[in-house]
Amino acid sequence: MAPFAPALRQGRMYGRGASDAKGQVLAHIWALRAHLEATGRSSPAVTLKYLIEGEEEVGSPHLSELVRSHADQLAADVVIVSDTMLWSLEEAAVCTGVRGSVNAHLEVRGPRRDIHSGVVAGAAPNPLTEICRLAGRLHDDQGRIALPGFYDTVAKPSDEERRGIVQIPFDTDAWLERTRSRSVQGEVGYSVLERVWTRPAAEVVTLLGGDPDDPARGVIPAVASADITLRLVPDQSADEVMGQLRQWVAEQISDGFEYELSTSPTNQDPYVTPPGHPALAALENAMSRTLQRPALRIRNGGGAPAALLAETLDACVLFYGTGLPEDHWHDSDEKAEVKALLQGAETLAYLLDDLPDRLHPEQHGPI
Known part of the structure; x- marks a missing residue:
């Protein structure tokens, strides 16, 4: 089968880029459809601007120039970056930063x-x-x-964030199986999740x-x-x-x-979403509604041009991805869990409905 031809098997969509990040783009489209159908609106509750950038795997050599030259057109209150992973299909855990x-x-x-x-x-x-x-x-x-x-x-994570990481259900053997790692290595004195997310x-x-x-x-x-x-x-x-x-x-x-x-000319600085921002609270609420449990906070070990977007557009950056550690990004058997895409669409639909009141109680601004 051709590597970019999708194949649906046992609730998983296989194909190059299925999880990183075509499936994540699809979740946003499904979310918009669900939002409009559930609310009966003819247009979304917030102004949406989609930027689907296809050069990420080669370092996004033109993204900085594009964003800076079109900053007025891309102006927003909040940017959502969807090139990150969930912790699991069962846990509500919102990503708050990337390396x-x-x-x-x-x-x-x-x-x-x-x-x-x-x-x-x-x-x-x-x-x-x-x-x-x-x-x-x-x-x-x-x-x-x-x-x-x-x-x-x-910068060391705050005591509050370290306590939050401890709340993430973690089992070493399960993590090794999910990621297909052979053993745990790395900096002495830190847990696996601290090494991957905060070090x-x-x-x-x-x-x-x-x-x-x-x-x-x-x-x-x-x-x-x-x-x-x-x-x-x-x-x-x-x-x-x-x-x-x-x-x-x-x-x-x-x-x-x-x-x-x-x-590379496209090296990236790290970014962490401001912990008290109302948009982050809206995303946590949306994820809690989807999974019917309180949202925890995680970070992602990978990178994203979040610092560039935050600085250039003077906007808060949120992260919501539908990938999983076991999706085998960049490998020949990359896959996306259909359940993760559906949960993502539901979460993002709730977010679209909730953001206006969180950001602008008296007026709805762009996102």
């Missing part, structure tokens, strides 16, 4: 060309060995990131060099490369962290190698 991200590409050069190892092994600079050495030094033995000054501005992270996501396919030629490669993703939390700055990464690589690289470190 920022820095994406960097490191290329290390050793010999001037690929050289047969029988000629120079033991005497020539091996860029694969060097880049693996650097990757191994990215964290200390406590799981902390080794960049100079990296933790200087990391920064550094991951090597690609490592290339030598012969990727058999048979190997037995050469020391001239070039090796790695892609590194850093996840940031309040109050870190993507620009500052990129500078810290540059300093660290310059200090750590061994003599006898050349290197180039480049960064």
Whole structure:
């Protein structure tokens, strides 16, 4: 079957992008239909502006320019970003923040060309060995990131938020099964959910060099490369962290190698929804109505251009996604739970009905 052809099986829609994030867009469309039908209105209770951006997986290189050049047209009281995950289908848990991200590409050069190892092994600079050495030094033995000054501005979550995280029903074995992780790793002294939601992270996501396919030629490669993703939390700055990464690589690289470190122009700062904003209360109420239980608060481990939207449009950013950890985003068996989409549509329909009174008791403004 073609990878982008949807396939419905046992209440799940399979296909590339089904959960990240075509299904999330669909939930918004269904929500508008439900809102109009339930209220009998010919137009929604708030002014809606949909921005469906299709370059997110390649870093959204044109989003900043688009938003800034059309800020007047996109002006809003509230922005809803739907590129996040739910905790589960049973728990009412509203996402209140996302981590920022820095994406960097490191290329290390050793010999001037690929050289047969029988000629120079033991005497020539091996860029694969060097880049693996650097990757191994990215964290200390406590799981902390080794960049100079990296933790200087990391804001710890409030005691209230940490108490809220403890209320999330969490079972390590179930989490390992849902995410298909083999074990729990990371920074010592923090729970799994604290590590994923409230602490920064550094991951090597690609490592290339030598012969990727058999048979190997037995050469020391001239070039090796790695892609590194850093996840940031309040109050870190993507620009500052990129500078810290540059300093660290310059200090750590061994003599006898050349290197180039480049960064994505679309790095993102972290963002947390203001905890007392009335729109957040409206979303929590809507989710509680759908799932018939009080809403808890979570964060998401991934990134989103929320800080850009909040700053450019001077608006509060809410997060409501319909993805689940077990949806296998970016994999060949990615899926969306139809139940999650229906619950999402119901929640968003309630939100459309409730927002006007929450934001403008005397007049309805745009969202």
